[in-house]
Structures are given as C-alpha cells and as structure tokens.
Amino acid sequence: METKKDEGTPLRGILCLKIRQDMKRIEETEDCFILDFNPSDSFDIKRLSFSGDDCEEGDKDVAIIHETGQVACRDYPHPRHLCLNFPFGSTPNASHCDLCYCYVCDKPAPCEDWIFSPAHCNAKDSDFWKSMKP
Structure with a gap:
C-alpha cells in the first residue's frame, strides 16, 4: 500500500x-x-547611553514621536482589569476607557452593577469572579 x-x-x-x-x-x-x-512598559532612561557633540550634560530628554502597530489591551475591546489606558490597581477600578467591558457581564463598561456590591469594576480573572459569571 x-x-x-x-x-x-x-x-x-x-x-x-x-x-x-x-x-x-x-x-x-x-x-x-x-x-x-x-x-507598553516604560524603559529605564538611565540605561540609555548618550554620546556625541550635540548632546550636552543635562540635555537627556527623550520623546517618542511615533508609534506603529496596535496593542490588544489598549486598541481592541478588553476586560477592565486588562486595560492599559487605566492600569488596574494603580488607577481607580471604576475608571474605564471606551473599549473596556465588564469581566462578569461581558457588556460595555460601565454595566448596571459597575459600582454596586459586589462591584463589577473590581472583577478580574479569579475563581470568585468566574463564579459570578452567568
């Protein structure tokens, strides 16, 4: 065969x-x-090396003037706890961008239970919040 x-x-x-x-x-x-x-992580400016005649001491400002490509948790719909525009834990959890959605309801943020107990704005990928999903 x-x-x-x-x-x-x-x-x-x-x-x-x-x-x-x-x-x-x-x-x-x-x-x-x-x-x-x-x-999206910022880089440590101390690790950059500056050289040349056009760079004087104290003149070490860096500016990003262009960016290409898209980042999923910033440029596409994403659960609130993964938002790069409003980092979870370092910004108020109730804040959200236009592309955030509720992890529990899968509805655009803010949902009906966004700030009511248990506040869906605090939802993240954990056993507790998974058990709350319909």
Whole structure:
C-alpha cells in the first residue's frame, strides 16, 4: 500500500519575541508572534547611553514621536482589569476607557452593577469572579 507524502501543513511555528530591538524586523516578516515582554512598559532612561557633540550634560530628554502597530489591551475591546489606558490597581477600578467591558457581564463598561456590591469594576480573572459569571 502506497502512502501519500505530506505536501505541507497549514500550521506554522510560533515565534516568541524576547528582545524589543528585534520587534521592527520581525513585524516586517511575520503576521503573528508572541511578545515575551510588555510593549507598553516604560524603559529605564538611565540605561540609555548618550554620546556625541550635540548632546550636552543635562540635555537627556527623550520623546517618542511615533508609534506603529496596535496593542490588544489598549486598541481592541478588553476586560477592565486588562486595560492599559487605566492600569488596574494603580488607577481607580471604576475608571474605564471606551473599549473596556465588564469581566462578569461581558457588556460595555460601565454595566448596571459597575459600582454596586459586589462591584463589577473590581472583577478580574479569579475563581470568585468566574463564579459570578452567568
């Protein structure tokens, strides 16, 4: 009996990007990849090196003037506890952006129970809140 040789597979390997500096090169060649870092994390300016005649001591201001690509938890609908515009825990949990939705109700924030006990604005991925889902 003759077996048919595989002509290929629709499955592709998953690329996990660990270094921010490789991001631009990978974006040009890959449709989808996993980031092993948060692209919205601020960087430590002390780790930057400044050199050259046009950079005087004390003149170390950095400004980001352009950004490409989209970030899922900022630019697409997302549960409130994953919002990058209003980080959970460091901003009031009742605050939300236009793309936040209630983790419990799956409705746009604010839902009917957003600030009432138990306040859905505090919902996150935990056993307690999972048990509250309909």
